[in-house]
Amino acid sequence: MAEYDVVVVGAGFAGMYMLHRARGIGLSVRVFEAGDGVGGTWYWNRYPGARCDVESMEYSYQFDDELQQEWEWTERYATQPEILGYANHVADRFDLRRDIQFDTRVLSATYDDATSRWTLRTDGGTDGRTDDGDEVSAQFLIMATGCLSSARIPDFPGLDSFEGETYHTGRWPHDGVDFGGKRVAVVGTGSSGIQSIPIIARQARELVVFQRTASYSVPAYNAPLDEVEKRKIKENYAAFRAQNSLMPTAIGSRLPVPEVSALEVDPAERESVYEERWEQGGLPFLGAFIDLLLDKKANDTAAEFVRAKIREIVKDPDVAARLTPTTVIGCKRLCVDTGYFATFNRDNVELVDVSSEPISEITPHGLRVGDREFEFDCIVFATGFDAMTGALLSIEIRGRDGRTLQDAWSAGPRTYLGLNSVGFPNFFTISGPGSPSVLTNMIVSIEQHVNWITDCIGYLRENGHRRIEATLEAQDAWVDFVNVVADFTLFPSCNSWYLGANVPGKPRVFMPLLGFPTYAAKCDDVAAKGYEGFVLSST
Ligand code: N01
Numbered sequence: 001m002a003e004y005d006v007v008v009v010g011a012g013f014a015g016m017y018m019l020h021r022a023r024g025i026g027l028s029v030r031v032f033e034a035g036d037g038v039g040g041t042w043y044w045n046r047y048p049g050a051r052c053d054v055e056s057m058e059y060s061y062q063f064d065d066e067l068q069q070e071w072e073w074t075e076r077y078a079t080q081p082e083i084l085g086y087a088n089h090v091a092d093r094f095d096l097r098r099d100i101q102f103d104t105r106v107l108s109a110t111y112d113d114a115t116s117r118w119t120l121r122t123d124g125g126t127d128g129r130t131d132d133g134d135e136v137s138a139q140f141l142i143m144a145t146g147c148l149s150s151a152r153i154p155d156f157p158g159l160d161s162f163e164g165e166t167y168h169t170g171r172w173p174h175d176g177v178d179f180g181g182k183r184v185a186v187v188g189t190g191s192s193g194i195q196s197i198p199i200i201a202r203q204a205r206e207l208v209v210f211q212r213t214a215s216y217s218v219p220a221y222n223a224p225l226d227e228v229e230k231r232k233i234k235e236n237y238a239a240f241r242a243q244n245s246l247m248p249t250a251i252g253s254r255l256p257v258p259e260v261s262a263l264e265v266d267p268a269e270r271e272s273v274y275e276e277r278w279e280q281g282g283l284p285f286l287g288a289f290i291d292l293l294l295d296k297k298a299n300d301t302a303a304e305f306v307r308a309k310i311r312e313i314v315k316d317p318d319v320a321a322r323l324t325p326t327t328v329i330g331c332k333r334l335c336v337d338t339g340y341f342a343t344f345n346r347d348n349v350e351l352v353d354v355s356s357e358p359i360s361e362i363t364p365h366g367l368r369v370g371d372r373e374f375e376f377d378c379i380v381f382a383t384g385f386d387a388m389t390g391a392l393l394s395i396e397i398r399g400r401d402g403r404t405l406q407d408a409w410s411a412g413p414r415t416y417l418g419l420n421s422v423g424f425p426n427f428f429t430i431s432g433p434g435s436p437s438v439l440t441n442m443i444v445s446i447e448q449h450v451n452w453i454t455d456c457i458g459y460l461r462e463n464g465h466r467r468i469e470a471t472l473e474a475q476d477a478w479v480d481f482v483n484v485v486a487d488f489t490l491f492p493s494c495n496s497w498y499l500g501a502n503v504p505g506k507p508r509v510f511m512p513l514l515g516f517p518t519y520a521a522k523c524d525d526v527a528a529k530g531y532e533g534f535v536l537s538s539t
Helices: 013-024 065-070 080-093 191-203 227-235 237-245 267-280 283-287 296-313 317-323 442-462 472-487 516-528
Strands: 002-009 029-032 106-112 117-122 135-143 165-168 183-187 206-211 217-219 335-337 349-353 359-363 366-369 372-375 378-381 396-398 427-429 467-470 534-537
Touching: 002 013, 002 117, 013 029, 013 080, 013 442, 065 237, 183 191, 191 206, 191 335, 217 267, 227 237, 237 442, 237 516, 267 283, 267 296, 296 317, 317 349, 427 442, 442 467, 442 516, 467 472
Parallel strands: 002 029, 002 135, 106 396, 135 427, 165 378, 183 206, 183 378, 206 349, 217 335
Antiparallel strands: 106 117, 117 135, 359 366, 366 372, 467 534
16 A cells, blocks of 8 residues: 555646645655546636636735746736646646546545554545555645535436436536527526536527526626736735735725724725625625624625615516525625626526426426426536535545444534644645635635645654544634634525535535635644644654
C-alpha cells in the first residue's frame, strides 16, 4: 500500500492549493479527484450561462503575485469556461497534475488509533494509474470536496420512465446540449436556473419553468473589464485583497461600507441608495445598509424595492405576481442575473407555479402537475445540491473507535472552526460547516483554510506531534457560537440549503458562519496559542 503524509480529496480550488502548499513544506501528497480534470465546481457546472457571481478580479488566488499579475480576466464576471481555463493554468504553472489521480472516487477512509494514520479505499480509478492498488495510507486526511458538489435531483416518482433527455445543471455534459427546436422544462429557479433559463429560452422552441419558490435576483451588468481599472487593481493587488478580506463576506471593498440602518434614512434617500446599488449590479446590493440581514423591517425595504423592479420588468401582471418573492431577501443566496425576469416576456416561455401543487410525477413524455400533463423533449433539473455535508457524508469516514462521520453528524454537522471534528484525528475539512465558506468569496476562505492547515501540520512536525484532534468542549462551544451568530440574523427564517432544508430528512442546522474577518482572527489566535481547543499528542 502506498503511504503519503497527506491525502487530499478533491482537485477544485481547495485541493489544488492544498497540494501546492503541502508540497511546499516537504510533504508527500496524493490528491484523488472524481472528475477527469481540475476545477471542482467549475469542472462540473457547465450549464449554459454558468458564471461566477463574485467579480473576476476578486475571484482568484492571491497566494502568488506573479500568477495574479500574469492572468488576464476579460469580463467583470468570469464565465465558467474562463474560470476552468484559469484552474488548468494554475495546475500547469505549479505542475500539480503529477500528484493528482483523476477519475478516481474515494469510497472510504478509516482511522487507525495505533498508527495515527488513515487508510483510504478508492474505486481504483479509470485512468490506468492504479499502480498503488485501491488502498493508500496517509497521516493526514484533508477533505477538499466542496460545499456545492453533491448534485441532487428530487426523488420524483417515475423519474426513470422519462424517454427524453434529462440533465442536472451541476453535472452538465462536457460537449454541451443543443436545445434548438426542442420543448424544454427547467425545474428550479435558484442561481443555476436563473442563469441558464434566459439562454435556454433563446434556443428552445418552447420552455416551461417550474418554480416552487420565487427568487430574488439583481442584475449582473456584466461587461468587458475596463483595462485602466484592471491595471489600477493590479498595481496594488495586495492592498486590494487585504481590503476585501476586511469585509464580512470578503467581497466588494470598492463600494462604500454602510454605516447606517435602512430605517434611519428617509424613504427618498433609501430609494436612491437602492437605485444606485441596483445600477451597479451584483451581490453588494445587500450591503446597502448595515442591517439588511439583521432586521426584518429593514430587510422589507430592500425586498420591496426588488419586488417593484420585477413588476416593472415583467409585462404580464399575473406572471409578475408569481415571480415576486415574498420571503426575506438574502435569506437564500441572492441571485445575480442577466435578463432573467425579462425572459418571461417571451412568447415561448411559460411559468408554472408548483408551490401549492407540486410536480407529482415524471412521465415517459414529460411531467405531471395536478391534472395537467406537460410533454417535453428535455428536462433540466436546476434543483441544487446536498450542500456542505453531502459530499463529505457520501464517503464512509470512520474515525476513532470505528465511529462514522454520518453517525457523529446525525443531528447536524459538529466541528471546531469548521476545520476538524471530535473523534476524527488528523482530519481537516477545507471550508467545512461551521466556517464562513459559502457566505464569502470562496477562494479567499479556501486560501485562509489551506494556509492554516499547512501551518498546523508544519507546527505538529516541528514539535514532534503525530496527532491533532479538537476537544469536545471547544467543539461544543464553537457549534453554540455558530448558532448564536445565525440566530442574530434573518438567515434561519426561510427554507434554504444553508439550513439543509432543501433535502428531505436532513437536520435543520444553519451550517456556515457569518463574518470572515473575525473568524480568520479567531483561527490565527487559536494557532498563536499553540492550537488552543485541540489536543496535540506525540504518541
Ligand atoms: O440550487 P438552489 P442552485 N420541485 O438550491 C428547486 C451557488 N451557485 O444550483 O427554493 C420543484 O439554490 C428549489 O425550490 P425551493 C449559489 O451559492 C452560484 O440554483 O427549494 N422545485 C430551487 O428553486 C447557489 O445558491 C452561482 O422551493 C424544486 C431550485 O430547485 C447554490 O450554488 C451559480 C424541487 C434549487 O435552487 C445553489 O444554486 C449557480 C422540487 N421537488 C449556483 N426541489 C453563481 O456563482 C428543489 N427545487 C452565479
